Amino acid sequence: MTASGLFVTFEGGDGSGKTTQLRRLAADLRAAGREVVETREPGGAPGAEDIRRLVLEGAPGRWSPVSELLLFNAARRDHLEHTIRPALDRGAVVLCDRFADSTRVYQSAGRADGTPGADPALVEALHQLVIGLEPDLTLILELDPATGLDRGFARGGAETRFESLGADFHARIRDGFRALAAAHPERCRMIDASGDMDAVAARIRAAAAPLLDAR
Numbered sequence: 001m002t003a004s005g006l007f008v009t010f011e012g013g014d015g016s017g018k019t020t021q022l023r024r025l026a027a028d029l030r031a032a033g034r035e036v037v038e039t040r041e042p043g044g045a046p047g048a049e050d051i052r053r054l055v056l057e058g059a060p061g062r063w064s065p066v067s068e069l070l071l072f073n074a075a076r077r078d079h080l081e082h083t084i085r086p087a088l089d090r091g092a093v094v095l096c097d098r099f100a101d102s103t104r105v106y107q108s109a110g111r112a113d114g115t116p117g118a119d120p121a122l123v124e125a126l127h128q129l130v131i132g133l134e135p136d137l138t139l140i141l142e143l144d145p146a147t148g149l150d151r152g153f154a155r156g157g158a159e160t161r162f163e164s165l166g167a168d169f170h171a172r173i174r175d176g177f178r179a180l181a182a183a184h185p186e187r188c189r190m191i192d193a194s195g196d197m198d199a200v201a202a203r204i205r206a207a208a209a210p211l212l213d214a215r
Contacts, residue, residue, distance in 0.1 A: 005088035006215050007133070008208065009099040012141035013173050014162060015151030016193045017200060021141065022095050024201045025208065029093055037087040040097040041075065045082035048075035060165050061111075065118040069107045069126065076100065077130050084133070093212075100127050101138060101188075105176035106162065109169060134187065137211050139204055140177050141193035145170040 008025075010018040019040070026036045042052040055063065055071050063071065076099070087094050104124070108117040145167060181188040189207040193200055 004091045006093045006137075006211065007084070007088060007096070007135045008093065008137045008139065008211075009096045009101065009135040010139050010141065011098060011101045011105075012177060012191075012193065013143060013145055013170055015147065015155075016141040016143040017151075017197070018097050018141055020197060021139075021193075021200055021204055022097050024197070025204055026095050028205065029095075029212070035090075035092040037083070037092050037094045038097075039079070039083050039094065041079060041099055041102065042072055043075065044079040044084070044096070047078040047082075051075035051078075056161050058161055060161055061113065061115075062161065064115060065107045065109075065111070066122070069103060069118045069123060072103045072107065073126050073130050076103075080131060080133065096135075099135060099138075100131060100133075101140075101177075101180055103127070105173055105180060109172045109176060111165060112168060136187065136215075137208060138181075138184070138188045139191050139207060140181050140188055141191045141200070142174065142177065143193040145174050147194075 010022045012018055022038060026038050029036045041048070042055055043049045051071055051074060055068060055075075084094055084096070104120070104127075108120050108123055110117045178190070181190050191200065191203050191207060
């Protein structure tokens with residue numbers, strides 16, 4: 001558990017609606033009188049936002065999974081020092097769009113060209129050495145990968161590097177999040193992200209209520 005605030009992360013495949021649902025939960029919590037910090041990864045602090053452009057833009061093969069692992073952890077450390085930890089120390093609820101679980105899943109997944117994913121033991125060792133923080137609650141939004149990819153490409157913009165890694169890669173991402181949730185049932189909740197936004201928001205509120213009501 002975090003020292004005084006609450007740390008809630010939103011995870012899932014690309015296009016699963018994490019950002020939209022994070023904003024909705026943030027609005028609900030503010031209406032209830034809570035201080036809420038909305039943030040994202042990669043990014044959430046000036047240096048981390050610079051790294052975001054490096055990893056989310058450009059050709060799919062721009063970085064190997066191990067190079068990505070190092071870049072994501074550099075961004076995460078900056079984010080932790082400048083945004084997450086100060087907010088938690090003053091008692092805020094921090095809602096983060098992706099965190100270390102995305103690195104565990106995405107950077108461990110092999111690529112279509114045969115490039116192997118980063119060794120999960122390396123992923124975990126680096127996390128423990130330079131980050132060392134886990135969320136109080138992780139909400140994993142699950143959506144059919146093809147639907148999520150359609151949504152991601154429909155958004156447009158330059159941040160489509162991971163969407164461009166292909167359908168097989170994103171099927172592995174879905175399986176990776178399912179395995180992660182099974183391995184960490186104490187903090188992970190799977191959320192059906194299909195259907196209309198109100199229905200998904202209701203599922204999220206129900207999953208988060210025990211923790212939020214207790215703290």
